[in-house]
Amino acid sequence: MTDPAAAPTADDRFAPGARVRTFRHDPPHHTRLPRYARGKRGTVVEPEGPAALADVNARGRGDAPVEQIYAVRFAARDLWGEGDHHVVLDLWESYLEEDSDDER
Amino acid sequence: MTSGDPAGGHSDASISRKVRRLETLLEEKGVLTGTQLDEALDAFLAGASPASGARVVARAWTDAGFRSRLLADGTAAVRELGYMEGAEQRLRVVENTASTHNVIVCTLCSCYPLRLLGPSPSWYKSEAYRSRVVREPRAVLEEFGLRLPETTDITVWDSSAETRYMVLPRRPEGTQGLAEEELAALVTRNALIGTAVL
Amino acid sequence: MARINDVGGTQGFGPVDTTDDTEPFHADWEARVFGIWNALRAQGVFNLDEFRDTVESMPPTEYLATSYYERWYLALVALLERKGVIAPGELDEPGGAR
Numbered sequence: 001m002t003d004p005a006a007a008p009t010a011d012d013r014f015a016p017g018a019r020v021r022t023f024r025h026d027p028p029h030h031t032r033l034p035r036y037a038r039g040k041r042g043t044v045v046e047p048e049g050p051a052a053l054a055d056v057n058a059r060g061r062g063d064a065p066v067e068q069i070y071a072v073r074f075a076a077r078d079l080w081g082e083g084d085h086h087v088v089l090d091l092w093e094s095y096l097e098e099d100s101d102d103e104r
Numbered sequence: 105m106t107s108g109d110p111a112g113g114h115s116d117a118s119i120s121r122k123v124r125r126l127e128t129l130l131e132e133k134g135v136l137t138g139t140q141l142d143e144a145l146d147a148f149l150a151g152a153s154p155a156s157g158a159r160v161v162a163r164a165w166t167d168a169g170f171r172s173r174l175l176a177d178g179t180a181a182v183r184e185l186g187y188m189e190g191a192e193q194r195l196r197v198v199e200n201t202a203s204t205h206n207v208i209v210c211t212l213c214s215c216y217p218l219r220l221l222g223p224s225p226s227w228y229k230s231e232a233y234r235s236r237v238v239r240e241p242r243a244v245l246e247e248f249g250l251r252l253p254e255t256t257d258i259t260v261w262d263s264s265a266e267t268r269y270m271v272l273p274r275r276p277e278g279t280q281g282l283a284e285e286e287l288a289a290l291v292t293r294n295a296l297i298g299t300a301v302l
Numbered sequence: 303m304a305r306i307n308d309v310g311g312t313q314g315f316g317p318v319d320t321t322d323d324t325e326p327f328h329a330d331w332e333a334r335v336f337g338i339w340n341a342l343r344a345q346g347v348f349n350l351d352e353f354r355d356t357v358e359s360m361p362p363t364e365y366l367a368t369s370y371y372e373r374w375y376l377a378l379v380a381l382l383e384r385k386g387v388i389a390p391g392e393l394d395e396p397g398g399a400r
Contacts, residue, residue: 079238226328
């Protein structure tokens with residue numbers, strides 16, 4: 001992408017191609033990590049540009065942290081146990097953790 | 105589901121009265137004025153319709169430089185044509201090829217490139233579409249009359265944050281002689297969402 | 303537990319009604335709800351995440367029994383009451399429910 005908003009920056013925790021795992025946590029508040037994609041392994045496509053974290057912004061206090069959002073690609077088999085398609089979600093940085101090889 | 109639907113909606117007259125009451129109350133409180141509401145709505149939806157998306161697609165089919173800019177930075181490229189000025193959200197255009205197909209959804213609510221394409225169709229907002237297209241896209245696409253080859257790699261884009269998506273469909277065969285406006289007339293809204301091909 | 307709006311992968315909603323409705327709104331009141339929502343959002347009375355949060359917090363039975371823009375109307379009222387823009391009960395019609 002040449003969109004300047006989405007150019008990788010030195011502050012990004014994840015680079016394109018990084019293997020990540022989404023958080024398993026089921027938060028008792030607004031979130032933009034759908035339940036079908038919780039605790040799942042995927043691959044970072046690219047950064048999408050930073051924005052206020054929706055989970056905190058939903059409280060309307062104007063104090064939400066601004067985080068990088070990443071397009072993350074998941075294989076249907078990893079989401080549903082079957083299927084040959086892929087699903088891409090746009091996920092805030094704090095929804096993601098590194099998926100190290102030795103966990104697999 | 106539309107209002108008055110036996111499955112649950114309330115009658116049009118009843119909800120219509122309630123909405124008028126809310127609008128009047130907000131006007132009485134000085135929070136809103138009638139003209140402000142209309143002007144803001146006109147400004148928000150100015151130029152937003154499937155025809156705008158079709159024009160973007162036709163330009164991409166006929167101008168290779170525009171096509172590269174559109175795929176690299178959708179927001180900036182559609183601004184060249186006067187669309188989505190001042191939009192808060194980014195636009196990302198995803199391209200169908202001979203072996204790949206893209207389809208757009210928002211499973212959590214109804215995110216859609218409103219500022220370019222106008223309000224979304226009812227089916228896009230339905231629980232049936234939102235729940236199933238991420239799980240069984242081939243079956244859902246067949247309900248739209250679209251049967252893709254088994255070998256086509258399908259990507260479903262679930263608009264879960266600040267980016268809005270539009271599909272760049274493949275240019276139909278046998279359209280070499282057509283002018284840009286004639287090409288735009290071939291592009292349907294469903295093709296821009298990925299529930300149809302041309 | 304996820305909220306009722308979080309339907310990705312949920313089974314049982316049946317086939318998609320693929321009718322291609324070309325009109326952006328099906329009744330004038332839907333356009334008015336959209337217009338009120340748009341004006342209040344543009345003025346910063348609430349942000350998009352607060353609005354989504356309010357829609358999602360509807361009781362599941364009510365969420366599934368209401369049309370798309372009815373949900374928007376109900377969420378607008380709930381959010382405006384919570385923010386003190388309108389008082390609870392202020393919208394009630396004389397002798398009738400809201």
